[in-house]
Amino acid sequence: MSGSVTIAGLGPGAESLITPEVSAALAQATDVIGYIPYVARVPDRAGLTKHASDNRVEIDRSNHALELAAQGRRVVVVSSGDPGVFAMAAAVFEALEAGPADWRNLDITVLPGITAMLAAAARAGAPLGHDFCAINLSDNLKPWALIVKRLRLAVEGDFACAFYNPRSKARPEGFARVLEIFRETCEPERLITFARAVTTEDEAIRTVMLKDATPEMADMRTMVLLGSSATRQIERPGRAPIIYTPRQVPE
Amino acid sequence: MSGSVTIAGLGPGAESLITPEVSAALAQATDVIGYIPYVARVPDRAGLTKHASDNRVEIDRSNHALELAAQGRRVVVVSSGDPGVFAMAAAVFEALEAGPADWRNLDITVLPGITAMLAAAARAGAPLGHDFCAINLSDNLKPWALIVKRLRLAVEGDFACAFYNPRSKARPEGFARVLEIFRETCEPERLITFARAVTTEDEAIRTVMLKDATPEMADMRTMVLLGSSATRQIERPGRAPIIYTPRQVPE
Numbered sequence: 001m002s003g004s005v006t007i008a009g010l011g012p013g014a015e016s017l018i019t020p021e022v023s024a025a026l027a028q029a030t031d032v033i034g035y036i037p038y039v040a041r042v043p044d045r046a047g048l049t050k051h052a053s054d055n056r057v058e059i060d061r062s063n064h065a066l067e068l069a070a071q072g073r074r075v076v077v078v079s080s081g082d083p084g085v086f087a088m089a090a091a092v093f094e095a096l097e098a099g100p101a102d103w104r105n106l107d108i109t110v111l112p113g114i115t116a117m118l119a120a121a122a123r124a125g126a127p128l129g130h131d132f133c134a135i136n137l138s139d140n141l142k143p144w145a146l147i148v149k150r151l152r153l154a155v156e157g158d159f160a161c162a163f164y165n166p167r168s169k170a171r172p173e174g175f176a177r178v179l180e181i182f183r184e185t186c187e188p189e190r191l192i193t194f195a196r197a198v199t200t201e202d203e204a205i206r207t208v209m210l211k212d213a214t215p216e217m218a219d220m221r222t223m224v225l226l227g228s229s230a231t232r233q234i235e236r237p238g239r240a241p242i243i244y245t246p247r248q249v250p251e
Numbered sequence: 252m253s254g255s256v257t258i259a260g261l262g263p264g265a266e267s268l269i270t271p272e273v274s275a276a277l278a279q280a281t282d283v284i285g286y287i288p289y290v291a292r293v294p295d296r297a298g299l300t301k302h303a304s305d306n307r308v309e310i311d312r313s314n315h316a317l318e319l320a321a322q323g324r325r326v327v328v329v330s331s332g333d334p335g336v337f338a339m340a341a342a343v344f345e346a347l348e349a350g351p352a353d354w355r356n357l358d359i360t361v362l363p364g365i366t367a368m369l370a371a372a373a374r375a376g377a378p379l380g381h382d383f384c385a386i387n388l389s390d391n392l393k394p395w396a397l398i399v400k401r402l403r404l405a406v407e408g409d410f411a412c413a414f415y416n417p418r419s420k421a422r423p424e425g426f427a428r429v430l431e432i433f434r435e436t437c438e439p440e441r442l443i444t445f446a447r448a449v450t451t452e453d454e455a456i457r458t459v460m461l462k463d464a465t466p467e468m469a470d471m472r473t474m475v476l477l478g479s480s481a482t483r484q485i486e487r488p489g490r491a492p493i494i495y496t497p498r499q500v501p502e
Contacts, residue, residue, distance in 0.1 A: 011270075014272070015271075016270060016271045016272035016275070017270050017272055017363070018271070019262075019267060019268050019269070019270055020266075020267045020268075020269070020271070021265070021267035021268055024267070082373075083373070083377070084372045084377040084378075084379055084380055085369070085379060085380075086381075086498075089376070089377035089495070090380030090381070090495050090498045093376055093377055093380075093493055093495040094495075094498070096485060097483070097485050104485065104486075104487040104488065104490075105487070105488065108493070110372075110373035110374070110376065110377065111373060112369040112370050112372075113365075113369075114270065114363050114364075118335060118336070118363045118364075118366065119363050121361075121363075122333075122334070122335055122340070122361035122363040123361070125344055125361065126335040126340035126361065128335055128336060128385075129336075129337075129340060129341030129344075130341070131384070131385065131386045131387060131401055132384070132385050133382070133383070133384045133405075133410065134379075134382065134383050134384075134385075135382045136381070141500065142381075142499065142500035143500065143502050149408060150382055150410065153404045153407055153408040154384075154404075154408070157400060157405070158397075159384065232348070234344060234348050234355065236355040236356070237355065237356065239355075242347070244341050244344040244345075245341060246341060246345055247309075247337075247341045247342060247345070248392040248393065249392065249393035249394065251394050
């Protein structure tokens with residue numbers, strides 16, 4: 001089999017954040033597969049077939065990619081952000097493991113991308129400048145009790161935290177419960193950043209103290225960054241404040 | 252003041268992982284500042300002054316960058332990986348906060364990069380495909396007891412983990428103690444990946460079970476990725492295995 005599957009990260013939105021490695025893979029692809037809005041980011045060209053599918057069909061999409069590669073195609077599976085962070089890479093490997101043995105002879109490569117939490121952190125300053133956790137707040141694929149356990153442990157460890165998928169139509173109440181857990185476990189002045197649609201034309205970055213945070217500050221396109229107890233804000237005249245977590249924790 | 256400080260991530264090593272955004276900033280810089288090997292990655296050109304400094308002088312380097320910008324220079328501070336992950340962004344903001352008030356009028360921008368843990372994870376498969384923690388194992392700037400506390404909480408939460416700076420000449424014994432903590436708290440079959448010099452010509456990726464891990468498997472250029480209890484290995488004939496953490500945690 002000479003086909004290949006390349007699982008590539010398109011970054012958070014801006015074209016200038018797509019790595020040259022990913023651009024080169026897209027230029028050589030015969031097929032691009034992914035969620036509709038991500039496939040739409042790949043320009044049409046002769047010789048390229050685009051396969052766009054809806055959300056929540058990650059395993060079907062992965063099987064399709066592996067089947068096409070088994071036919072000799074050069075397939076690129078596109079993810080937003082980084083494909084290894086709450087995105088398509090794990091789904092492709094789940095399909096690979098469950099699929100025909102000869103799929104394991106395919107060339108399969110993961111190309112990293114700028115994941116949303118790092119783009120959001122860069123826009124805010126450096127809120128993840130010390131030890132941090134990345135947690136997917138969606139309970140589609142894991143029990144809510146596990147999310148709660150991890151939130152409490154992350155706060156107990158005084159990690160900064162990045163939260164993916166804080167809110168969806170299917171779970172409008174979940175993020176309100178998350179904020180309640182933070183209010184029970186963190187001081188009211190803890191800084192929390194809502195970074196919406198980072199690096200797109202809809203980008204909006206807002207940092208508030210936990211006591212002023214409301215569930216409506218997050219939607220499906222928002223990354224939420226919770227500071228550690230050490231996270232600080234530098235005020236600037238006429239500019240957005242800078243949020244950062246110092247590198248040092250005193251003895 | 253028309254000067255600027257741009258804190259830019261060069262990614263883990265390969266030129267093909269430098270974002271176009273960072274390349275554009277470097278093309279417009281008057282001054283590049285950073286740790287010697289990172290500044291060496293920026294090509295010389297007319298009109299560009301390069302200021303390379305040794306490790307562990309991050310605040311001096313940050314003050315220098317801000318002083319040059321206050322003189323009207325377009326300064327790029329280069330970091331390996333992503334500048335917001337155990338790198339220069341937090342150091343620049345520490346210097347900014349402690350420095351003259353007029354520095355706060357400068358244009359200061361952080362440009363994200365591919366951080367080592369995501370490049371390492373991509374090479375291994377998708378070991379960070381579920382909730383994960385990023386922890387700096389260096390105790391230069393924080394108490395050892397805090398590192399131990401965070402390690403234990405991360406394992407208790409069954410996070411996958413990425414460890415930066417596992418081992419240095421100054422702390423040859425630290426990583427052995429880290430492995431002991433994992434052996435006390437994880438099953439012996441837990442997968443642990445050692446990713447050395449990722450995306451450079453010295454790259455070496457190796458995954459073993461925790462019971463077979465030794466401190467010598469990590470050096471200063473190694474990222475260590477500890478799987479969660481769910482992290483799996485897909486064997487492939489004649490190829491490196493794929494390490495991944497499934498997206499789903501059953502109820």
